[in-house]
Amino acid sequence: MPATPRRARNFGGSSQHQKLMMANLAASLIAAEGIVTTEAKAKALRPIAEKLITKAKKATAEDPMRIHRIRQIQGYLGDREMTAKLVDEVAPRYTERNGGYLRILKLGPRQGDKAQMARIELV
Numbered sequence: 001m002p003a004t005p006r007r008a009r010n011f012g013g014s015s016q017h018q019k020l021m022m023a024n025l026a027a028s029l030i031a032a033e034g035i036v037t038t039e040a041k042a043k044a045l046r047p048i049a050e051k052l053i054t055k056a057k058k059a060t061a062e063d064p065m066r067i068h069r070i071r072q073i074q075g076y077l078g079d080r081e082m083t084a085k086l087v088d089e090v091a092p093r094y095t096e097r098n099g100g101y102l103r104i105l106k107l108g109p110r111q112g113d114k115a116q117m118a119r120i121e122l123v
Helices: 015-032 039-060 066-077 080-094
Strands: 034-038 102-109 116-122
Touching: 015 034, 015 039, 015 066, 015 080, 015 116, 034 039, 039 066, 039 080, 039 102, 039 116, 066 080
Parallel strands: none
Antiparallel strands: 034 116, 102 116
């Protein structure tokens, strides 16, 4: 009998709310270059942020797709300043690196509700 397909991580609310929440977390991560959040949100954010960084790396090269990739990043983040910072400052640091741009450090439980906390930061 085949395994039951698994749903993606669900943080409550509609799919639009979850997408906006991940976009805000990604923008905050780019702005501060490290944020403290729950472990589940950090694990869900990692693939999204790594894909954004990879797309920004490809946007730094002078090719016909540069503007398209920048607009895709801005369409997801919804913030021109963070898009500019990602493309101009963050992505050039990782030109020699093939993935693994983020690090998740586990911090232990939160005081109020014992939710497992983690710090996600750029390497």
